[in-house]
Structure formats: C-alpha cells, structure tokens
Amino acid sequence: MAKEMREPIETGCPDPFQYMHPSMRRNFGMWAYHEHPKPGVLLHVAKNGDKLWTIKAGTQRILDVFTLRTLCQIADDYSDGYIRFTIRSNPEFFVTEESRVEPLIAKLEEAGFIVGGTQNSVTTLSHTQGWLHCDIPGTDASGVVKSMMDELIDDFKSADMPNRVHITTSCCQINCGGQGDIAINVQHTKPPKINHDLVANVCERPSVVARCPVAAIRPAMVNGKPSLEVDEKKCICCGACFPPCPPMQINDAEHSKLAIWVGGNHSNARGKPSFQKLVAAGIPNNPPRWPEATAIVKRILKAYKEGAKDWERINEWVERIGWPRFFEEVELPFTKYHIDNWRGSRKSLNSSTYIRF
Ligand code: SF4
Ligand code: SF4
DSSP states (O other): OOGOOOOOOSSSSGGGGGSSSSHHHHTTTTTEEEEEEOOOOOOOEETSOOEEEEEEEEEOOSHHHHHHHHEEEEEEEHHHOEEEEEETTTTEEESSGGGHHHHHHHHHHHHOOOEEESSSSOOOOEEEGGTTOSSSSOOOOHHHHHHHHHHHHHHHHHHSSSSSEEEEEOSSSSSOOSSSEEEEEEEEEEOOOHHHHHHHHHHHHHHHHHTTTTOEEEEEEEEEEEEEEEEETTTTOTTTTTOOOTTTTOTTTTTEHHHHHHHEEGGGSSSOOOOEEEEEEOOOOOTTTTTTHHHHHHHHHHHHHHSTTOOOEEEHHHHHHHHHHHHHHHOOOGGGGGGGOTTTHHHHHHOOOOOOO
16 A cells, blocks of 8 residues: 555645545445435445445534544454544444444444434535634534534434435634535624734734725824724624734624525535525524524424425525515524625626636
C-alpha cells in the first residue's frame, strides 16, 4: 500500500485510499449496484460478486475522546478495524458477511448510538465549526444540532420521508450554514455596540471599514482616541465587522435570533436552479433546547411528509404547491417580507447549479 500513497500535501484532504476498507479499495470504480436492506444499512455489490454492507450510526456531532475511542473499539471488534465519518459526523462501519450486520447494530445500540440516516431519512444536521474553531460565532450551533436531533430521532431511524432531508445550522449570519433542505441560521437584529477603548489597539480600521457591505462604518475620534462609528440607519446587522474587529460586539443574548430557510439548490433533485427562501425570522435563540426553532422544523417536516410526492425534495414540493400554499400547510404567517421581488438577484448572485472557480 505504501507505494500507492501519494506524497503528503499541505492543503486538502489526505489520500483516502489508505483508510478504505480493503473491499472498497479492491472494487473501486467496479461496483455493479447497491441496495438499501433496512434503515442505516447499505449493501454494495461489485461486478466480481463481492458484497460490502455499510452500517451508519448517528452521533452528537462534536465528539469527545471517550466517544471516539468507543467508536474505534467497535470498529476494531466488529468492522475489521475500519471506520469513516460522513460530512454530517455519521460514523460508518463495514462488513463483508451478512451475518455480521446485526451483531454490529446491536453493539452500536448497546453503546448508546442510533443506527439510521440512510436513503429517505432525516440525516444528522450539519453545523459549522462554531466555538471550537471559528472566531465569529453568534450562537452554539452544535447545541441546536443535538437538541433538534433528539426530537427527530424517529425520522433518523425510519427512512420514510418522500426523499432524503438534509438540515443545516450556522453559528454566524454571514458565512457557512445554508447547505440543506432546511437551514437554521443566526439573525442579528441590532447594530454592533462599539467598545471605543479597545478599537485602536485591536482593529485595523481600514480593513473594518472595507468589510462593511453597505458602507455604514466610518473612522472617528472618540474621547481623543482613534475609533470607528456606525451609521445605524444604513447598518443591516450582518455581523461582518465583528471578525476583523471584536470590539464591535454584535452577539447578544436577546437580539441575536434564529431564522429558518427552506429549499434552494441543495434541496433540488431535478428542478431549475433556485434560492433558499426565508420561512420564519426572529425566532428566539433559546438554549439549551431551542424549542421554538425545533417546533417550526417539525411542522415543515410533517407537512412535507404528508404532502410531497414520492422522491420530491423539499424544494420541489414547495415549487409545486406554491409559496403561499406552503405557509398554509406549515401554519406559519405569510407576510410581505416573504415575497422574493429583488430583481438584482438575477444578475448578481450565483443562481446556477454549475460549479465555478
Ligand atoms: S457559520 Fe460563521 S461562525 Fe460558524 S464556523 Fe462558519 S464562519 Fe465561523
Ligand atoms: S453589522 Fe454589517 S452592515 Fe452593520 S456595520 Fe457591521 S458590517 Fe456594516
């Protein structure tokens, strides 16, 4: 194997072949078909007749060392020492005999993990890195994931949605976090509060001024020190000035809310390119269980499950029934703010499914 490995590089993923189950390596590009014997289990059959069962489990998303060791021990004992994690932090195990599937599932469940997340299920919410790795979070996205998945556990285990459902959360308002059928994103509702004593020592003022998308920040002298000021009439409360200048504090327990969006290109199996649409704004960012946001997500999932045709993704279902009718189905208010009438979006935003570099 060592000869086949490529040289390490400083960016990007490591060579995945070194971590693959031997059956996967042997049959790379040579699979004939795959089946879905039950929720949480996939069966891949190679052209030479080799069979590989993949068993998927759910986790709490951010993992402690104890949990990782437990999962690795299960992989050593039941899965030939191989484990991998999907982008949604679902561990996957591999066996080459059908008789080893059920003992592996029993062991995972005994250790407190749930098995599911395949085909037409609600798979684990993905969230961005938040407090662990990033410098600009406005909320604890991993907490939203854990508390919401606790409520959606049956939909993870059962695979009886019309099509797969991906849900995402973000921890700030400006960057990652909208790549799903349903997205739960932070929404700041007031301009940043500036700590003028710190600005001169901490912030590069020209970078901060350049960062504002609506030119609302100006250099200013405050109490004899160089600082900044914000034109609050222009400010759209996006939070983009907080990363280069932490003294412009925008996170706020009361005024930082959550907003829920649906649809878009990530929720589209065969329709035209489309944007995500705002469903609800100003939802309380209410730890530790976020009950208000979870209730809205559950309403959307219930209406989708009852109303969509087989294999329709959420975006296709919304497009078919129409935006006002969607609000009737989920029993949420349809207001003038939900009408997408911004003509500039046709030219200036990325509205195609093509990958661009
Ligand atoms: S959503 Fe924002 S705060 Fe969270 S990881 Fe991405 S950039 Fe950082
Ligand atoms: S929050 Fe956004 S719009 Fe408001 S001042 Fe900061 S960068 Fe500008």
